[in-house]
Amino acid sequence: MPITKSPWIMHYDGSSCNGCDIEVLACLTPLYDVERFGVINTGNPRHADILLITGSINTQNAPVVKNLYDQMAEPKVVIAVGICATSGGVFADCYNVLGGTDKVIPVDVYVPGCAARPEAIIDGVVKGLAVYAEKTAKAEVKAK
Amino acid sequence: MGTLTLALLYVILAPVLGGLLAGLDRIISARMQGRVGPPLFQPFYDVSKLFSKGRVEINKLQAPLIFCHLVFMIFTGALFFQGGDILLIIFALAASSIFFILAAFTAGSPYSFVGAERELVILLAAEPVFLIVLAGVFKVAGTFGFYDVIRTGKPLIAFLPGMFFCLLYVLTMKFRKSPFDLSYSHHAHQELVKGITTDLGGRSLAMIEISHWYENIFLLGFVYLFFAFNPVLGIAAALFTYFLEILADNTNARAKWQFSLVSTWLITLVFGGGNLIALYFMGM
Numbered sequence: 150m151p152i153t154k155s156p157w158i159m160h161y162d163g164s165s166c167n168g169c170d171i172e173v174l175a176c177l178t179p180l181y182d183v184e185r186f187g188v189i190n191t192g193n194p195r196h197a198d199i200l201l202i203t204g205s206i207n208t209q210n211a212p213v214v215k216n217l218y219d220q221m222a223e224p225k226v227v228i229a230v231g232i233c234a235t236s237g238g239v240f241a242d243c244y245n246v247l248g249g250t251d252k253v254i255p256v257d258v259y260v261p262g263c264a265a266r267p268e269a270i271i272d273g274v275v276k277g278l279a280v281y282a283e284k285t286a287k288a289e290v291k292a293k
Numbered sequence: 294m295g296t297l298t299l300a301l302l303y304v305i306l307a308p309v310l311g312g313l314l315a316g317l318d319r320i321i322s323a324r325m326q327g328r329v330g331p332p333l334f335q336p337f338y339d340v341s342k343l344f345s346k347g348r349v350e351i352n353k354l355q356a357p358l359i360f361c362h363l364v365f366m367i368f369t370g371a372l373f374f375q376g377g378d379i380l381l382i383i384f385a386l387a388a389s390s391i392f393f394i395l396a397a398f399t400a401g402s403p404y405s406f407v408g409a410e411r412e413l414v415i416l417l418a419a420e421p422v423f424l425i426v427l428a429g430v431f432k433v434a435g436t437f438g439f440y441d442v443i444r445t446g447k448p449l450i451a452f453l454p455g456m457f458f459c460l461l462y463v464l465t466m467k468f469r470k471s472p473f474d475l476s477y478s479h480h481a482h483q484e485l486v487k488g489i490t491t492d493l494g495g496r497s498l499a500m501i502e503i504s505h506w507y508e509n510i511f512l513l514g515f516v517y518l519f520f521a522f523n524p525v526l527g528i529a530a531a532l533f534t535y536f537l538e539i540l541a542d543n544t545n546a547r548a549k550w551q552f553s554l555v556s557t558w559l560i561t562l563v564f565g566g567g568n569l570i571a572l573y574f575m576g577m
Contacts, residue, residue: 195494
C-alpha cells in the first residue's frame with residue numbers, strides 16, 4: 150500500500166511546555182530520521198495526512214485545532230502526543246484548560262509520556278498509519 | 294528516429310525519469326545532512342497517495358488552472374524535444390507559470406498570495422537569462438531549433454561559458470532549490486508554509502508535482518544543448534548540473550529571494566552581457 154508509505158504530518162503545539170515539541174523535532178534529526186519512512190513535516194493542513202498535537206487544549210486554541218482538522222482532506226488521522234495532549238496532564242485542573250485533544254476533535258492514537266520519547270512518537274505514527282489504511286479501505290468501500 | 298517520436302518519448306518517459314531524479318535528489322540531500330533519507334521511489338508513493346486523497350479544492354477555478362499549467366508544461370517540453378523554435382518554447386514555459394500563478398491568486402490565503410508574488414519574482418529573474426542565452430545560442434549556431442543546434446556540431450559551452458553560468462544560477466530557482474523562501478521550495482515548510490501551493494491539495498498538488506518533473510527534464514535538456522557535440526558528455530553534464538544544484542541548496546540554507554533577484558540580474562548583466570560582447574568581438 151503506497152498510501153502508508155507517504156505520511157505527511159502537521160504538528161500543532163496546543164499549550165505544551167515545548168518538551169514534546171522538541172521530541173517531535175528530534176524525530177526529524179539524523180539520529181531518528183523519520184524521512185526514511187517517507188514522513189514529511191508539512192506545516193500545511195491541506196497537505197497533511199496526520200495531525201500531531203502536543204500540549205493540552207485550552208479555550209483559546211480549541212477553535213484553532215478544530216479549524217486545522219476541518220481543513221485536512223479525508224482520510225485523516227489525529228495523534229495526541231504527550232500526557233497533556235491525551236488528558237490535559239498536570240494542567241487539567243487549570244481554569245482555562247478544557248483537557249485533552251479529544252475534547253474538540255476525534256483522536257485515533259494516544260502517545261503517553263512526559264515528554265513523549267521519539268521512539269514512542271514514531272511508534273504512535275506507525276499505529277496511526279494502520280488506522281489510516283483502515284480509513285482508506287472504508288472510504289473505498291463507500292465509494293463503490 | 295523521427296523528432297515526433299522523440300517528443301512522444303518525452304511525454305511518456307519524462308515523469309518516470311523526473312520522479313526517479315526527485316527520489317535520488319532526496320536521498321543525496323539526506324546523505325549530505327547525515328541522514329539515510331527516503332526510498333528511491335518515494336516521490337511516486339507521494340504522488341499516488343495525493344491522487345487517492347479526498348477533494349479539497351477551495352473554488353471551481355483552481356483545478357482547471359492547475360490542469361492548464363500541467364498541459365502547457367508538457368507542451369513546452371514536447372515542443373523542445375520535437376525540435377521546435379526555442380523562442381516559442383520559452384513563451385510556452387512562461388504561459389505555464391502564469392496558469393500556476395493564477396491558480397494561487399484565486400485562493401484566499403495570504404500565504405498563497407505571497408507565494409504567487411514570489412513566483413512572479415522567479416519569472417522576473419529567469420526570463421532575462423533565458424532570452425540572453427537564446428540570443429547567444431542564435432549568435433553561435435544561427436538557429437533556434439534543438440536538433441538544428443545539435444547538427445551544427447559546435448561546442449556551445451566553449452563559446453558561451455558566461456551564459457552557461459547564468460543558466461546554472463537561475464536553475465537553482467527553477468529546480469525549486471534555493472533560496473529557502475521561494476514561492477514553492479522543497480523545504481519551505483516554515484517560511485511560507487508551502488507558498489504558492491498552500492491552498493492546493495490532493496489531485497491538484499499531485500499535478501503540480503508531475504509538472505515539476507516534466508519541467509526538470511526539460512531544463513536538463515536545455516543544459517544538454519551546451520554539451521550536445523558529445524552525447525555522453527551532455528548527459529553527464531546534465532546530471533552533474535543537478536548535483537551542483539543540490540549542493541548549492543544544502544550549502545546556502547539561508548539565501549533569501551531579494552538576494553536571488555538582484556544577484557541574478559547582476560550576473561545576467563555581467564556574465565551574460567559580457568559573453569554576448571565577447572562574441573561580437575570574436576566576429577560572430
